[in-house]
Amino acid sequence: MARTAGAGVSEHPAAGLDETVHQRHRLGILTIAAEAGKVDFGYLRRTLDMTAGNLSRHVTILEEAGLIDVEKGYEGKRPRTWITISPAGRKALAAEVAALRALVSAVERAVPARPRTT
Template identity: 65%
Template sequence: MTAVTGTHDEDAAHPANGLDEVVHQRVRLGILTITHEARRVEFGYLRTQLELTAGNLSKHLSVLEEAGLIEVEKGYEGRRGRTWITLTALGAKALADEIGRLKKLIARVEDR
């Protein structure tokens, strides 16, 4: 993943260095943001809002679940299967950290 490039002497302090490979991705950030705001979100809602195919969304959810950032709960409502996604404490922290780093990055770009 290429984020923002900088000179060698700046690298240690550059906010781009702290960007999390798992979180720093548009769709996954979108999933975390929606889940954070909604507390709990259904698979279908995420698919509609993020304009993804079911397979594509599933892949992203798997990455986030493996990283311990979300929990996926499958169940039934009547005969209809429903999948609910909740954010873990680790996921909430990862999202807050990532947004903080993005803001720092913007500030750094503006300072130049």
């Protein structure tokens, strides 16, 4: 039986997704920063295949939300920007992963797995 949108819409797992975190580039930034501990702006730019300006905008959004910390300095004579995930960022990333797992679980319950054909 098909479910229709109505009073229980906010209970759907998709409601748990955070727009600030969920956007694919920002999710990538948070994930890489969580894995690396401290990550160089240039590494993020290359890994996520983004322009410097686009990455800068997403970094600013995450920094303003308190999800990352940005440190500017020098490595030798070269200016560098390093990004680290904040405790709030780790919490937001964990919540996003939990929401994604709940969403996948809901889909798996709704759509029975097809038998494999070989």
